[in-house]
Amino acid sequence: MLLPLLLLLTATEPGHAEQVKGTKKADDSCVCKVNTTMWAFPAQPFEKADQMVQNCGDTLQKLQNQVTQTNGELPKIQAIIKNVTARIEPLKYLDTKGIYNALHLRQLSQDLEEISQMINTAHNDNPSAETQKLTKEVVKVQEEVKNMFKDNVFNLETMREKLRSLHNRVQSCRTIPDDFRSHCYKRIMKNISSPVTTKLNPHSKSYISGAWGREAKRESEDVYWTQPLANSHKYGIQVRLYRSYEDFMASKNHRDENVAPGYTAPNAIQGPGMVLYGGVVYYQCYNEDELCRYDLQSKETKRLKLPNAGINNKFPYCYYSCRDWTDIDLSADEQGLWVIYATESNHGNIVLSRLDTETFNITHTWKTRLFKKSVTNAFMVCGVLYATRYADTYREEVFYAFDTDTGHEDNTLSLPLEKVSAGVASLSYNPIDMKLYMYNDGYLLAYQALF
Template identity: 55%
Template sequence: MFVYLLLLTVIVTVEAQRVPGQQKTDSCLCKINSSIWTFPAVEFMEVTRQVQICEDNLNEFEEKVRNTNAELPMMEATLQNISARLKAFGYLHTSGLYSALQLQQLNRELEEIHQSVNETHKQNPNKETHNLLSELNKAKNDVQRMYKDDFFNLETMKKRLRDLNNRAQSCKTIPNDFRSTCHQRIMTRISSPSMTKLNSISKSYISGAWGRDALLSSKEHYWEHCLVSGHKHGNTIRMYTSREDFMANRNYKDEQIAPSYSDKNAVQGSGTILYDNTVFYQCYGTAEICSFNITTKTTKRMKLDGAGIDNKFPFCYYSCRDWTDIDLEADPDAVWVIYATEENHGNIVVSRLDPLELNITHTWKTHLFKRSVTSTFMVCGVLYATRFVNTFQEEVFYAFDTTTGQEISSLSLPFEKVSSGIANLNYNPVDGKLYLYNDAYLLSYDTFF
């Protein structure tokens, strides 16, 4: 009798069983435990459960895919909206407005300010000029240490330089009548509109400017200037000899500033002002200021170095008002130009102009980003800035005193309007009123100090 070992492979459990057997005649007899072929019900249930989990996960994933596909158009629309809103600020990167200021340039600017303050100190020595010279010398020493140690924070130094420059500008010789008592008073309230009317041409002329001649000794001349050609250019100004005529749209005279609105002496933008029967405005297509004398029919020009134009630095806040890069305002004895430059990071720069010679006498640099502002106006050497509140309300929120160099960011002077867009806002020192060009509507306000 031979004993054979029968090797049986059980496929289900992937196990082998060794079974002893006996040979009888031509047969092999062995006992086999058939329980090893029992159906694996427990394992089957576990596999079934896993399959169900996979199926549920797959269904959940398919539902998420369907939801995502449904949301994609909304996400794309949101992305396009954000991209469109950010496009206006693309110059911050492409133009390198926030690139570090080179030490050599910083040193040159310090030297220029030091020379200016030193000359002022020689002419009129006082405590302020003495302190400024001391601070400038300290700043120059700090720059030299930057060269030596190769460790510096140029942006912080540039802010310090800007503050020193503003103080130096305030120390420079300014006519006595400029330093009147009014510069020490900050506006406290703006009335409801004392007058509201449409412009005299058409409701479609949504951009322009209007007001009264800002020279104290001038006759009662009211003026109105509406922009054409895409609310960008103009070449005439409408003049009235009385408020009654202005309100009734009668007895006016259209004075021609340039032969056409595409002439080199035509007006660009809504930052126009009338002072001493002379129109001051941005010249067509350039970073220049033009003055047109209505009496003599003569035009003067001056370059505004570094000023952004062609919607580089317009007034904005929620939405930008095109062609508002350069804004002109008037005081009793001066014309002011408000603009922004790359050198000042797109922040507002204020320059005082001699209206007769048409040249810049003083320049101040603020920390106020021009695109965060809807409009500006000047009162006795104090710059005021407004921002959008809602369609029917605006707010004066900021002031910069050119006499002291002080910035005030805590103002809250609300005033009403009839539409959302502001094309021009100017203060008139003759009657103490604010004049607003508000999407084709002309409004005026009383002011209180």
């Protein structure tokens, strides 16, 4: 017997009911056949969803671990960024005025016109094969610059390098005096002796920065001198003079000469770049891009502007460890008096100018490709600029030379220079005895230059 039965079965949706028929047996039991496939539990989709949930949980945990690790590393990263920012700060000028800024064509034309005028003057004063060659070259370069105004593709930096080379060659044509070669027939040093003088400065061991040497002009009074820097190793007002080498070694019979009334006086000495030449003290004036000239006899001071020179630790000697207040350095040799410095327009590379000591003016200027902050110190010998670099605590190395006669640069030198401490405040050459004088963290050292 078939009886209709209403079975309320829970379906996949709430409130869904299904009606089925059953069979009643003799024992009053009921047998029904129900198709349950439509209500089968979705195991596979559930397992897939469960796996996705598990994967999301793992990914979230991994992300949380990464965030925790990053939070731990963040202070270190911030410290590195701060350090790099501080190191880049002194070189910010490069971004707007230096090597990464394309040169203006009009300025390029003006520079070329100045070089052309110098070549014409040099050729009229002293005609030679070199001046004739320079005249032809400058005409060719002028034509190239004219084409640069028309072309869309050109390399201003390459042209600037051409002008730098032409400029240096013109300076060399105008500079070498008639008797220069007789004093310097061997132009490049071959070696440097071990120290022939080693002495602690006579003032105090605390004076780790300063300069010393011997009167550098021939036929002048034979005087040895020391000039310590006080007030944070930056300023000086006094030069100590000795009448003989014996007095200097014994630290007796000296005379102290004050070039300024105080450390912040306009004529005070800044930095260890001083030199004594012809009875006159030459040095950088206090806090200015100017040279001071103090006459030991007349007690008079004259000043000379050094155009565009970087000062106040903009371009100090800085290889391995920066030596503060060394932006402007004076040096004497067989050819006369020189000033070594750097400018933004030459991208922080060393600029070398020759001084006329009689008129106290700059007569000639060369531009090198040697970054001033990449050397420990520099000095002049026979019209050749030499630069040193740090080797270790007890040794420097002369590695670079720039010849003002030829304009040739050589960075393959390897001349060792012994020292007793790491820091080099000043290093200068004396053309009378052909010795190098170093102020080495308060110690005074002298060496024999060998040719």
